[in-house]
Amino acid sequence: EPEVTQTPSHQVTQMGQEVILRCVPISNHLYFYWYRQILGQKVEFLVSFYNNEISEKSEIFDDQFSVERPDGSNFTLKIRSTKLEDSAMYFCASSEAVTDYGYTFGSGTRLTVV
Amino acid sequence: GEDVEQSLFLSVREGDSSVINCTYTDSSSTYLYWYKQEPGAGLQLLTYIFSNMDMKQDQRLTVLLNKKDKHLSLRIADTQTGDSAIYFCADSSYKLIFGSGTRLLVRP
Numbered sequence: 442e443p444e445v446t447q448t449p450s451h452q453v454t455q456m457g458q459e460v461i462l463r464c465v466p467i468s469n470h471l472y473f474y475w476y477r478q479i480l481g482q483k484v485e486f487l488v489s490f491y492n493n494e495i496s497e498k499s500e501i502f503d504d505q506f507s508v509e510r511p512d513g514s515n516f517t518l519k520i521r522s523t524k525l526e527d528s529a530m531y532f533c534a535s536s537e538a539v540t541d542y543g544y545t546f547g548s549g550t551r552l553t554v555v
Numbered sequence: 556g557e558d559v560e561q562s563l564f565l566s567v568r569e570g571d572s573s574v575i576n577c578t579y580t581d582s583s584s585t586y587l588y589w590y591k592q593e594p595g596a597g598l599q600l601l602t603y604i605f606s607n608m609d610m611k612q613d614q615r616l617t618v619l620l621n622k623k624d625k626h627l628s629l630r631i632a633d634t635q636t637g638d639s640a641i642y643f644c645a646d647s648s649y650k651l652i653f654g655s656g657t658r659l660l661v662r663p
Contacts, residue, residue: 474650474651483653483654483656484598484643484645484653484656486651486652489649489650497649497650532597532598534651545600546590546597546598546599546600547597549596549597
């Protein structure tokens with residue numbers, strides 16, 4: 442069964458450093474998403490991406506965040522200057538259509554900012 | 556804004572049925588979903604229901620949708636210890652909005 446792959450599974454970074462979280466969506470999917478889950482809290486939408494541009498973003502997705510599809514397979518989330526409160530599990534997802542019967546999620550990257 | 560609410564915790568005995576409830580606010584949702592998250596793992600799509608359906612059955616899982624009351628439920632028949640996890644309902648128009656998750660504990 443096709444999978445969404447995320448790397449690394451766990452990243453520890455110092456406050457103020459830049460991090461890039463990587464995702465390989467399912468190959469025939471056209472819509473890509475990032476979500477985050479702070480420990481013990483709900484899964485929150487960050488951003489959706491289609492046709493090489495952001496289609497929607499949440500209030501959380503401020504200027505320190507950016508997304509990119511640098512080639513035909515990868516989808517990245519960059520956090521420019523990490524803060525302690527960015528510590529969370531970050532999930533990438535992809536779907537074939539914008540309203541779909543099932544977004545496929547990756548297994549997540551646990552980001553710890555120290 | 557859009558919101559999805561769930562009860563936080565449910566404890567059942569192995570072999571009993573579990574019913575997890577969810578309410579949502581976005582009446583334009585096309586699909587509503589149930590995801591399962593095991594400890595330290597990602598989000599696994601369990602099942603979904605199209606918004607013009609009332610019920611969907613998928614093996615041990617039954618989803619009921621009351622569109623008038625914006626109420627969604629997931630029934631797990633013959634609950635097993637392996638069903639212990641956090642269950643998230645989610646609605647979508649152009650993105651998924653998740654509830655806070657219901658932690659299901661199955662007692663032997």
